Amino acid sequence: MNNYELTLTLNGKPVTRMIDPADTLLDFLRETVWLTGSKEGCGKGECGACTVFLNGATCNSCLVMAVQADGASVTTIEGLPEKFRPLQEAMLETGGAQCGICTPGFILSAVALLEKNSDPNDADIRTALEGNLCRCTGYIKIFEAVKLAAERIK
Amino acid sequence: MFQVPVCAVRAKTLKDLFILLNEGGRILAGGTDIIAQAKEGAPVERMIDITGISELRGIAVTPKKVSIGATASITDVMTHPVIRAEFPALVMACDVFASPQIRNRATLSGNIANASPAGDTLPALYSYDAVLQLRGKSSKRSVPIIEFILAPRKTLLVPGEIIVEITLNRGSGDHVGSFIKMGQRKSLAISKAMVSVAATRSTSGTVKKIGIALGAVAPTIIRLPEAEELFLGKKITPELAEEARRIAEKTVRPIDDIRSTADYRRKVSGVIVQRALLRLASTV
Numbered sequence: 130m131n132n133y134e135l136t137l138t139l140n141g142k143p144v145t146r147m148i149d150p151a152d153t154l155l156d157f158l159r160e161t162v163w164l165t166g167s168k169e170g171c172g173k174g175e176c177g178a179c180t181v182f183l184n185g186a187t188c189n190s191c192l193v194m195a196v197q198a199d200g201a202s203v204t205t206i207e208g209l210p211e212k213f214r215p216l217q218e219a220m221l222e223t224g225g226a227q228c229g230i231c232t233p234g235f236i237l238s239a240v241a242l243l244e245k246n247s248d249p250n251d252a253d254i255r256t257a258l259e260g261n262l263c264r265c266t267g268y269i270k271i272f273e274a275v276k277l278a279a280e281r282i283k
Numbered sequence: 284m285f286q287v288p289v290c291a292v293r294a295k296t297l298k299d300l301f302i303l304l305n306e307g308g309r310i311l312a313g314g315t316d317i318i319a320q321a322k323e324g325a326p327v328e329r330m331i332d333i334t335g336i337s338e339l340r341g342i343a344v345t346p347k348k349v350s351i352g353a354t355a356s357i358t359d360v361m362t363h364p365v366i367r368a369e370f371p372a373l374v375m376a377c378d379v380f381a382s383p384q385i386r387n388r389a390t391l392s393g394n395i396a397n398a399s400p401a402g403d404t405l406p407a408l409y410s411y412d413a414v415l416q417l418r419g420k421s422s423k424r425s426v427p428i429i430e431f432i433l434a435p436r437k438t439l440l441v442p443g444e445i446i447v448e449i450t451l452n453r454g455s456g457d458h459v460g461s462f463i464k465m466g467q468r469k470s471l472a473i474s475k476a477m478v479s480v481a482a483t484r485s486t487s488g489t490v491k492k493i494g495i496a497l498g499a500v501a502p503t504i505i506r507l508p509e510a511e512e513l514f515l516g517k518k519i520t521p522e523l524a525e526e527a528r529r530i531a532e533k534t535v536r537p538i539d540d541i542r543s544t545a546d547y548r549r550k551v552s553g554v555i556v557q558r559a560l561l562r563l564a565s566t567v
Binding site: 151156173 | 284285288289290291292293311313314315318319322323330332334358381382383384385387388469470471
């Protein structure tokens with residue numbers, strides 16, 4: 130039953146919606162506000178396909194109850210800051226995206242890395258992305274994309 | 284999606300929380316285990332979110348202790364400068380905990396209250412003799428973590444009681460630590476076996492204080508007092524590390540499960556205890 134009024138800042142804009150207290154943040158994003166860039170890969174925090182920023186830090190939105198985001202700031206792939214566009218371009222250039230389901234999650238985890246470390250080495254990149262799984266690419270081209278994008282963004 | 288009907292309510296203050304708890308429900312902080320449990324059918328109908336309660340936030344430091352609030356995240360803990368300097372084994376445990384996304388939400392208090400035999404922060408907390416501050420509507424008590432966890436997923440918490448804080452007692456000396464986790468993958472893995480060694484050395488390099496704890500190889504975390512005694516007042520040497528290995532192998536009580544066998548766990552417990560100690564020997 131949609132009887133909880135949720136208010137948050139979503140991709141920089143204030144948003145208010147009635148939700149069901151059984152909704153997860155991922156449910157809210159995909160089904161209430163139709164931002165389908167965040168994916169449900171596993172539903173239990175083991176794949177990172179649902180990664181979004183919550184109050185400035187990445188999280189698995191499938192493991193956040195929507196009511197916990199009341200009054201919070203959420204950024205999804207749809208709200209990717211201009212500065213980090215090179216991550217998207219690099220993913221296509223290196224072949225780091227095949228089916229694309231994992232890609233939004235990987236990009237946001239890479240944003241979290243580059244916000245703290247603008248010149249990551251290979252080990253830094255692997256560690257930063259350790260919460261995101263990919264079934265298509267074998268990871269190497271994803272790491273190359275992040276390395277390439279970091280160079281361009283610097 | 285959820286197999287059972289669930290709902291989440293928010294508590295704004297501690298007073299609120301105890302009223303809500305009295306009506307029934309499970310505590311929700313990071314949610315990284317309980318929400319997953321609910322999705323797999325665990326009877327979790329009402330979750331009471333405590334992340335809005337200001338008294339439960341943050342990490343406070345005094346000359347004698349570090350107090351970690353119930354809603355401080357694993358990330359908060361592992362990036363805190365005093366914890367990094369004085370409780371290195373806990374930081375290392377956090378390093379191998381799940382994933383960055385989960386660390387940003389999961390809490391130390393949740394890892395403790397969940398009381399999984401394979402909770403990653405637990406061996407580190409045992410090796411540091413952490414103390415838990417519990418609070419009920421009109422009660423308050425301190426319990427050493429060693430007494431708090433009774434069996435898998437079973438703790439001393441009574442209905443209406445929560446963990447408000449985790450206390451780490453500070454001491455002087457050279458604080459060193461090592462933590463080794465055996466998992467199927469480098470991240471997002473549940474432990475097959477793990478060890479935490481937390482030692483404080485005097486200026487001459489001998490051990491003043493040491494805690495050695497093993498996880499995932501018994502129904503609860505276990506300390507190795509017989510092995511710890513070997514090192515008091517002495518330097519950590521390969522010979523003593525070898526003896527500690529033998530003690531570990533005969534002390535653990537592992538089981539066969541989906542992740543590993545009792546036989547492997549028994550053997551690898553000894554190996555990782557020895558390896559963790561040897562890492563500290565080489566830094567002398």
